[in-house]
Amino acid sequence: MAQAVALVGIGKIARDQHVPALAANPDLALAATASRNAQVEGVEAHSDLASLLAARPDIPAVSLCTPPQVRYADARRALEAGRHVMLEKPPGATLSEVHDLVALARARGVTLFASWHSREAAAVGAARDWLAGKSIRKVEVIWKEDVRRWHPGQEWIWQAGGLGVFDPGINGLSVLTAIYPRGLFLHRADLTFPENRDTPIAADLAFTDPGGAEVGAAFDWRQEGEQSWDIVLTCDEGTARLSKGGAELAVDGDIVATGGDGEYAGLYARFAELIAAGESDVDLAPLRHVADAFLLGRRLVTDPFHF
Amino acid sequence: MAQAVALVGIGKIARDQHVPALAANPDLALAATASRNAQVEGVEAHSDLASLLAARPDIPAVSLCTPPQVRYADARRALEAGRHVMLEKPPGATLSEVHDLVALARARGVTLFASWHSREAAAVGAARDWLAGKSIRKVEVIWKEDVRRWHPGQEWIWQAGGLGVFDPGINGLSVLTAIYPRGLFLHRADLTFPENRDTPIAADLAFTDPGGAEVGAAFDWRQEGEQSWDIVLTCDEGTARLSKGGAELAVDGDIVATGGDGEYAGLYARFAELIAAGESDVDLAPLRHVADAFLLGRRLVTDPFHF
Numbered sequence: 001m002a003q004a005v006a007l008v009g010i011g012k013i014a015r016d017q018h019v020p021a022l023a024a025n026p027d028l029a030l031a032a033t034a035s036r037n038a039q040v041e042g043v044e045a046h047s048d049l050a051s052l053l054a055a056r057p058d059i060p061a062v063s064l065c066t067p068p069q070v071r072y073a074d075a076r077r078a079l080e081a082g083r084h085v086m087l088e089k090p091p092g093a094t095l096s097e098v099h100d101l102v103a104l105a106r107a108r109g110v111t112l113f114a115s116w117h118s119r120e121a122a123a124v125g126a127a128r129d130w131l132a133g134k135s136i137r138k139v140e141v142i143w144k145e146d147v148r149r150w151h152p153g154q155e156w157i158w159q160a161g162g163l164g165v166f167d168p169g170i171n172g173l174s175v176l177t178a179i180y181p182r183g184l185f186l187h188r189a190d191l192t193f194p195e196n197r198d199t200p201i202a203a204d205l206a207f208t209d210p211g212g213a214e215v216g217a218a219f220d221w222r223q224e225g226e227q228s229w230d231i232v233l234t235c236d237e238g239t240a241r242l243s244k245g246g247a248e249l250a251v252d253g254d255i256v257a258t259g260g261d262g263e264y265a266g267l268y269a270r271f272a273e274l275i276a277a278g279e280s281d282v283d284l285a286p287l288r289h290v291a292d293a294f295l296l297g298r299r300l301v302t303d304p305f306h307f
Numbered sequence: 308m309a310q311a312v313a314l315v316g317i318g319k320i321a322r323d324q325h326v327p328a329l330a331a332n333p334d335l336a337l338a339a340t341a342s343r344n345a346q347v348e349g350v351e352a353h354s355d356l357a358s359l360l361a362a363r364p365d366i367p368a369v370s371l372c373t374p375p376q377v378r379y380a381d382a383r384r385a386l387e388a389g390r391h392v393m394l395e396k397p398p399g400a401t402l403s404e405v406h407d408l409v410a411l412a413r414a415r416g417v418t419l420f421a422s423w424h425s426r427e428a429a430a431v432g433a434a435r436d437w438l439a440g441k442s443i444r445k446v447e448v449i450w451k452e453d454v455r456r457w458h459p460g461q462e463w464i465w466q467a468g469g470l471g472v473f474d475p476g477i478n479g480l481s482v483l484t485a486i487y488p489r490g491l492f493l494h495r496a497d498l499t500f501p502e503n504r505d506t507p508i509a510a511d512l513a514f515t516d517p518g519g520a521e522v523g524a525a526f527d528w529r530q531e532g533e534q535s536w537d538i539v540l541t542c543d544e545g546t547a548r549l550s551k552g553g554a555e556l557a558v559d560g561d562i563v564a565t566g567g568d569g570e571y572a573g574l575y576a577r578f579a580e581l582i583a584a585g586e587s588d589v590d591l592a593p594l595r596h597v598a599d600a601f602l603l604g605r606r607l608v609t610d611p612f613h614f
Contacts, residue, residue, distance in 0.1 A: 096492035
């Protein structure tokens with residue numbers, strides 16, 4: 001029998017991704033939602049998580065799509081009620097609050113899954129396998145998109161804690177940290193802030209690789225026309241381009257792996273697996289790099305941003 | 308026989324604290340230094356760590372007092388050469404680089420000690436014991452000092468990665484996280500930057516305590532006259548003030564614990580213990596809170612700062 005899941009925060013990402021992915025998963029079933037103003041047609045709706053948890057003690061798992069600035073309180077509430085929890089990326093507004101949730105999930109014996117949807121893109125595994133054992137010379141993460149197209153009217157993303165261009169950029173970092181054979185860390189970060197906003201619209205990052213490769217990332221939210229979600233891996237043995245956000249891998253110009261959009265299907269399959277195995281999966285490396293970028297970064301100021 | 312220690316980065320903190328603390332420790336002996344331009348009278352001097360390590364394979368331990376922006380490369384070099392390493396606070400310019408050092412120390416089977424000198428202040432243990440089991444209502448960390456007096460001419464502290472007012476403030480956070488019975492995390496941070504500097508001169512932080520207390524921190528580098536390094540703990544059972552950077556504890560106005568400055572003596576005693584036990588001690592909680600403050604913080608701009 002399918003396991004019931006409650007979905008919290010019915011916004012764009014919930015409608016575009018979570019609801020269809022749950023509908024397609026034979027092991028899980030969307031049983032109820034909690035959202036202040038929105039509902040999913042045909043699904044039991046609550047206006048907040050506390051009422052949902054009280055009304056439906058039979059729902060064992062909760063998936064949180066609320067913005068990171070307000071996600072912690074719901075995550076703690078669900079874990080304290082003994083429910084398994086899946087977190088949209090980024091898993092929190094701070095690193096320390098996620099540490100707290102990890103400890104709480106462990107104490108309650110439930111699953112906590114900090115999801116990174118881009119890691120489920122079709123060619124990420126192939127890129128990791130290709131990179132293993134190679135002599136890496138240079139790595140470029142290029143994540144450039146049009147914020148007006150992908151985040152129309154989303155004010156929270158521009159507020160302190162909303163991450164700005166790191167909201168998409170962290171997807172690139174989640175893929176980089178999943179495929180790279182070693183730990184990396186920042187040594188320089190230039191962050192460009194619109195003069196009327198609390199979060200950056202562009203970022204240029206330089207990492208140190210203890211293995212000696214030159215590793216950089218360029219994020220920009222002002223990209224019109226073609227959108228770029230690419231990682232270029234230059235090795236002594238050849239050059240690979242992981243593109244379309246991880247969905248396609250080309251080696252020396254030939255496509256060697258490609259596939260459709262199964263990111264959220266992959267996440268929910270993983271969530272079901274973790275619950276069945278009684279395990280948690282919380283990798284903070286992508287958020288730690290972002291925190292490091294703010295900690296270490298030089299701030300540059302640019303023109304104001306308006307939707 | 309005393310164990311030989313090499314000291315790297317002969318600046319103000321090395322002369323004021325490390326050299327005297329090593330001289331007073333019967334188990335350790337300062338055997339050599341590495342510093343670009345400075346020396347300690349009567350001690351073998353090298354201009355960089357690589358030459359020191361090559362010349363003195365008999366020195367098993369290295370203590371790093373260089374600024375955080377440049378400390379990683381020396382720490383990695385010393386660990387790779389199989390030496391035990393003690394890091395001044397903060398343990399790195401980024402969280403990720405310290406994770407890398409932890410993994411390296413583990414792989415080489417040597418000790419890595421991320422020191423937090425304020426935790427060794429005379430009344431910190433008494434404060435932790437007093438707080439245990441109390442019903443905490445409010446916590447105020449007040450770290451206000453005159454940057455011109457304590458960091459004269461130190462340009463690195465104003466450069467990206469230098470932490471600004473968090474350089475002293477992290478001492479307060481290192482004490483708070485050592486005495487507090489639970490994890491805490493930021494929910495609001497206001498950071499005030501001089502318009503000509505890359506790091507803040509003041510910060511106002513509000514933490515969430517899952518236990519319900521109101522927890523805040525106020526850091527300011529513009530404090531003339533009396534200097535404040537205090538933590539005020541208001542509980543149902545009474546009020547405690549841990550002052551003088553942790554050296555004195557008063558409960559309801561009566562001094563219950565006090566002592567002289569033994570911070571660096573305590574650190575080197577701990578370093579010797581860790582080496583003898585074959586253990587490491589790297590608690591990143593204070594630096595994680597600072598990274599969270601930059602990640603989450605709103606930026607305010609104030610008058611330019613000049614020494």
